[in-house]
Amino acid sequence: MEKKKIDWGGLGFDYIKTDWRFVADYKEGAWEEGGLTDQGDLVINECAGVLQYSQSCFEGLKAYTTEDGRIVTFRPDLNGERMENSCRRLEMPVYPREKFVDAVLRTVKANEAFVPPYGSGATLYIRPFMFASGPVIGVKPSDEYQFRVFTTPVGPYFKGGVKPLTIRISDFDRAAPNGTGHIKAGLNYAMSLYAIVDAHKQGFDENMYLDAATRTKVEETGGANFIFVTKDGKVVTPKSSSILPSITRRSLMYVAKEYLGLETEEREIYKEELKDFAECGLCGTAAVISPVGKIVDHGDEICLPCGMEDMGPVTRKLYDTLTGIQMGRIEAPAGWIREIK
Numbered sequence: 001m002e003k004k005k006i007d008w009g010g011l012g013f014d015y016i017k018t019d020w021r022f023v024a025d026y027k028e029g030a031w032e033e034g035g036l037t038d039q040g041d042l043v044i045n046e047c048a049g050v051l052q053y054s055q056s057c058f059e060g061l062k063a064y065t066t067e068d069g070r071i072v073t074f075r076p077d078l079n080g081e082r083m084e085n086s087c088r089r090l091e092m093p094v095y096p097r098e099k100f101v102d103a104v105l106r107t108v109k110a111n112e113a114f115v116p117p118y119g120s121g122a123t124l125y126i127r128p129f130m131f132a133s134g135p136v137i138g139v140k141p142s143d144e145y146q147f148r149v150f151t152t153p154v155g156p157y158f159k160g161g162v163k164p165l166t167i168r169i170s171d172f173d174r175a176a177p178n179g180t181g182h183i184k185a186g187l188n189y190a191m192s193l194y195a196i197v198d199a200h201k202q203g204f205d206e207n208m209y210l211d212a213a214t215r216t217k218v219e220e221t222g223g224a225n226f227i228f229v230t231k232d233g234k235v236v237t238p239k240s241s242s243i244l245p246s247i248t249r250r251s252l253m254y255v256a257k258e259y260l261g262l263e264t265e266e267r268e269i270y271k272e273e274l275k276d277f278a279e280c281g282l283c284g285t286a287a288v289i290s291p292v293g294k295i296v297d298h299g300d301e302i303c304l305p306c307g308m309e310d311m312g313p314v315t316r317k318l319y320d321t322l323t324g325i326q327m328g329r330i331e332a333p334a335g336w337i338r339e340i341k
């Protein structure tokens, strides 16, 4: 199979149309079989539930070329499981996780020519999503839905080296207690756009959201979970029912404990503790871990000891181990890697 002529190292994180995508429709109470199509544009009714009441959810994962030339995805079953949960909370029909994984693997296989080669730093980003396609005007769940998976090649996250982030504690809230913070709903992102644009205007890379009820505990950013490293080398992550359960973060916590022999803990983390941590990172599929060098709380600066030049030592080990597993350089725990054949 001949690869497309793309400057892999020069890619950013933008939509590039690839050849094939998977589509399945839900009609009259059942999912149709679905299949691959070359149609990237779609026509829906003006009154579709997604357009009127934002009934939609999505997932994000990547396909990688390993050192020995295989194409693999990382724990797609967990994305399938998470989408099932998103669907339930949004009164959308569940697309079963086995079929989800199958659709992901088929879409990647069909777009094999767009999977960046090993060593380029680029990857094939995979975007499964579902939306209400049937018309609704009274507020209620739609009767019709569409599930889709498309792919787009994306460039290396850290172009020209790692650069630790400066983040601010936000006055906006991301998720209400008992709301939708724990599911991957498009609406969580729509209402975060104002806060991120404002953060960028003020010179910050990201917002650190606190728990909406007490505004004393750390939650996450708009699209990534936190991990912290204590001065005695323990890896801790916030526990809250309104955080989106990041697959990267869950994998890093496992790697910390089982591969690196570090102590790990998921617990409530108070804003007051931030000044005591040695390292801080943002975890998500896009970057795996982005180190945070500085946290600004309304003018008060917390400068983490790991500094603004590079990742801290524990963050680096976590990053190298997880990316090693994803790229096939380090043996993965059973079931983590799904090869595309």
Ligand SMILES: *Cc1c(COP(=O)(O)O)cnc(C)c1O
Pocket: 060, 184, 220, 221, 222, 223, 224, 225, 244, 245, 246, 247, 248, 249, 283, 284, 285, 286
């Ligand atoms: C998708 C997402 C993450 C990261 O999850 P991964 O599974 O690691 O990619 C974190 N926070 C939010 C709000 C998200 O939507």
